Every structure is written in C-alpha cells, then in structure tokens.
Amino acid sequence: MKRISLIPNIITAFGLAIGLFVIFKVNMIEPGSGNFELIQKSVFLLLLVALADFVDGAVARAFKAQSDFGLMFDSLADAISFGVAPSVLLLKTLSLTQGSYLSFAAASGAMIYSLCGMLRLVRFNLKSIEAKGNLVEMSIQKKNFTGLPIPAAAAVAISTNLFLLTPFVTNFFDISNTLRVIVLTLVNILLGYLMVSRWKFPSLKRLNFRMPSFHLVFLTVLIAVFFLYGIFHYFSILFAVISWSYILIAFILSLIRLIAGKKSKTLKDFDPDDEDDEDKLNF
Structure with missing residues (x-):
C-alpha cells in the first residue's frame, strides 16, 4: 500500500472542515x-476553502505526494x-x-447546481486517472478545463x-424576494449546464503574458491598487465582476476558436468517452 502524504491531506481536511462549518452554521x-x-x-470562509484547495494541490505536486x-x-x-x-446558503437566505x-423553483435550481457539480468532479477524476502517462492528455488538462470548474x-x-443584497444595489433598486429567487435559480441552472458541458475554460495557472518587464510591473501595481481598493470598499461588486x-473570457476564447476555424465543443454527450486524436488536439 502506497504511503499517503499527510500535509496535502491535512490542508484538504482543513478546507473541508470550513465548508462543513458554513453548512452547519447557516442551518442554525x-x-x-x-x-x-x-x-x-x-x-x-468559502474563499479560504478555495485557497486551501489551491494550496493542497500545489503542495502535493511540490513534494511529489500525489495519490489516488x-x-x-x-x-x-x-x-x-x-x-x-x-x-x-442560497436556500437559507431566501x-x-x-x-x-x-x-x-429555488430547490430545483439548487439541486441542479449541486448534482452537476458532483458530476463535473467525477468526470474530472476519470479523465485525470486516464491521463496518467499520456503526455498529450496531461498537457491539454493543464492548459484548459473541460466544463466550468x-x-x-x-x-x-x-x-x-x-x-443582490449589497447596500450599493439595494439603495438604487427595489429587488424583491421573488426577483432574487428567479435570478438565482436561473444562475444555478446556467452554472449546472456549464459544469457538465464541454466548453473549454482556461487554467489560470498556465496563463502566459509577453510584455516588457517595465510594462508588466506597472500593470501589476495598477491592478493591485484597484484590487485592494475594491476589496475594502466594494468587495461584493468586485467579487461578482471577477467571478x-x-x-x-472563456466564451470569448471559444468564439475566437470558432472564428479561427477550430472546433469548439458544447454539451453533446456527458459520458467521458475517449475522443479521437483530432478532438484531443483541438482545445
């Protein structure tokens, strides 16, 4: 039996504990x-979970402690x-x-979101296992995600x-509970579709930028200033815009591929069958 590395799994358990805490706290x-x-x-708290999710994978790769x-x-x-x-969180706050x-409607949208999210994870696991030892598949997976992560x-x-609840919005618009239910239900259904679709979403870890070092430093500082200002004063708006x-961006890139004559996939069959070589190279 292979040794299970503790450090990445401890970080994963930490993130899981926070996620469970959010669920239990909201249910009270x-x-x-x-x-x-x-x-x-x-x-x-969920952003802290996302950070733990990123760190545990990075630590596992750094220590070569990846395991099934x-x-x-x-x-x-x-x-x-x-x-x-x-x-x-959605159902409890409506x-x-x-x-x-x-x-x-709200319960149906929430169930579609959760179910599709779990199907997305199962498909990702299957493809990760199948890609072991296949350099082409591993390269594709590192550059793009199939379906919204x-x-x-x-x-x-x-x-x-x-x-929809931020004072900046509610002070200007009268957003009723009915409107919130409709909007959030439609958003959940859309997210469910995107997660099980075959749309390509870029991996942020593999983004490469080519520009002079001075321009890169200036752009980084400028983005950091606006980002920090937004976090302290308009966090909810900034978070929604970034999300x-x-x-x-993924839709724009797919449109560019389509215009360029490359094959842009949408949902046609969720079953993760092996794709032919031509499909593997079109990403």
Whole structure:
C-alpha cells in the first residue's frame, strides 16, 4: 500500500472542515433570515476553502505526494464546500413558503447546481486517472478545463447572491424576494449546464503574458491598487465582476476558436468517452 502524504491531506481536511462549518452554521438560522453580513462572512470562509484547495494541490505536486486517495479526498471536499454549501446558503437566505412555486423553483435550481457539480468532479477524476502517462492528455488538462470548474461555479453562485443584497444595489433598486429567487435559480441552472458541458475554460495557472518587464510591473501595481481598493470598499461588486469575468473570457476564447476555424465543443454527450486524436488536439 502506497504511503499517503499527510500535509496535502491535512490542508484538504482543513478546507473541508470550513465548508462543513458554513453548512452547519447557516442551518442554525431561520429560513429567510439571512442578511448581507451573514452571506459576506460565509463568502470569506468559502474563499479560504478555495485557497486551501489551491494550496493542497500545489503542495502535493511540490513534494511529489500525489495519490489516488488525495485525488478522491480533494474531490469529496470540493463537492461539499463548493457543491453543497452554496446551495444551502442560497436556500437559507431566501424567504420561501413551503409548497409554493418559488420554493420549488429555488430547490430545483439548487439541486441542479449541486448534482452537476458532483458530476463535473467525477468526470474530472476519470479523465485525470486516464491521463496518467499520456503526455498529450496531461498537457491539454493543464492548459484548459473541460466544463466550468466547480470552485469557479461556486464563486459565481455566492457572489451573485451577495451582490443582490449589497447596500450599493439595494439603495438604487427595489429587488424583491421573488426577483432574487428567479435570478438565482436561473444562475444555478446556467452554472449546472456549464459544469457538465464541454466548453473549454482556461487554467489560470498556465496563463502566459509577453510584455516588457517595465510594462508588466506597472500593470501589476495598477491592478493591485484597484484590487485592494475594491476589496475594502466594494468587495461584493468586485467579487461578482471577477467571478463572471472568468466565464466571459472563456466564451470569448471559444468564439475566437470558432472564428479561427477550430472546433469548439458544447454539451453533446456527458459520458467521458475517449475522443479521437483530432478532438484531443483541438482545445
């Protein structure tokens, strides 16, 4: 039996514990009593989970401690923290009457989101196992994701929920509970589709920029200033913009591939069958 490295799995367990804490904490409140502060605190905790999810993979690669156990454990943690927690947070912060059409719509959207997120993780695990030893497949997986990654989907779901309750929005628009239910349900259904689709989403770890060093430093400082200002003063708006921008960038890149004559895939068959060599090279 192969030795299981402790450090990456401890980090994964830490993230999973935070995700479970968010679920348990939110379940202690009365349905519909969730406010902006509660959602914001939950968002910060789930962002900490996302950081742990990034770090555990980086540590495992750095120490060459990758294992099938770590892969499955990480997926389980992601399923709970990014697949279940956002749905629970959504349902608990909406004022829903049991048996009403709105409650059915909200529950259906949340179930679609969670189910598709778990299917996305299963497909990712299967492809990761199949790609072992296949340099072409490993290169493709490192450059692009097939389907929206579940951490990105969770970011869009919770940032949209937070955005609709932010004082900056509610002071200018009268957003009713019914409108929130409709918007968030449609967003959940869209995210569910994107997660199980075959749209290509770029891996941020593999982005390369070519520009003079002075320009790069200046651009980095400028972005950092706006980013830090946004975090302290307009966090909910900045978080929503960044989350949705990732999806927008993926669609723009897919459109560019389509115009360039390359094959841009959409959902045609969720079953992760082997693709032919031509499909493997079109990404």
